[in-house]
Amino acid sequence: MPELPEVETYRLYLEGTSMHQRIENIEVEDPKLLTTTYAALTDALVGRMFTDTRRVGKNLFVMTDGAPIVHFHFGMTGDLAYYHNSLPRPRFARIVFGFAGGFSLGFLCPRKFERIGLVESIEAHLLRKKIGVDALDITPEVLFENLRRRKSPIKSVLLDQTTVAGIGNWIVDEVLFQAKVHPEKNAGTVTIGDAERLHAAIQKVLQTAIAREANYGQFPTDFIIHARQWGASPYAQADRHLQCPCGKAAVAQSRVGGRATYFCPLCQING
């Protein structure tokens, strides 16, 4: 479920498992998962090792002791699994880095929306993809300027990675709820006060999620995320709260910018 907190969790996982081991081989089940040719990937990485990591928004960059940098994007369902070769390969491990020493790092790609490739430099990649400032680093003033010049619903603008990098569909609903902003509010009408509340909510929601290793089921009870229907999760059906934490209204469900949207019609007035 890779929004910023998941990618941060994966980054720490990779740091804790896969560094400083010689890469002996790379298996790729489907070349569509690569933004580089398979030959370029193996030429650049076999014999090298991972040395450092950096995350910007939902993008994970892994440095090596050679020149190229590996870029991971987790799409909607990507994950990592580090395992010993005596164990069976994890399901959906469609790309596998095999290390000297008998361990492997699997890049799990259930729906093939995930991508791995080589980039010249982090800055060049961010520029080319127009990825904005990371959500944990943006200032209220920059957020305000980036919102006020747009005309779409504020939810759509916050999801745009050029506005601010790392916010996804579940987190944006939580951020808007915590900041008491209606998801369909015209982004061009935000005040500096709105931007300051949104900024504080972004920090709060992301810090909360990262501290719980992105396990949304462990969010505080005053979060609206518990109203959301989680497709496959058993937690969803059992613990779902259809009532807003304010206790005065049922959580409303709609679509904004083509995405499933949950909000409280009392707490989040479109004004």
Place this chain on the structure above:
DNA sequence: CGCTATGTTGTTCC
């Protein structure tokens, strides 16, 4: 079977 899905990108329209 039919419907939904965490993200991004390409196309079309304005």
Place this chain on the structure above:
DNA sequence: AGGAACAACATAGC
């Protein structure tokens, strides 16, 4: 030109 709207991508799970 540039922004907005939305379909498309590939697949799993319910």
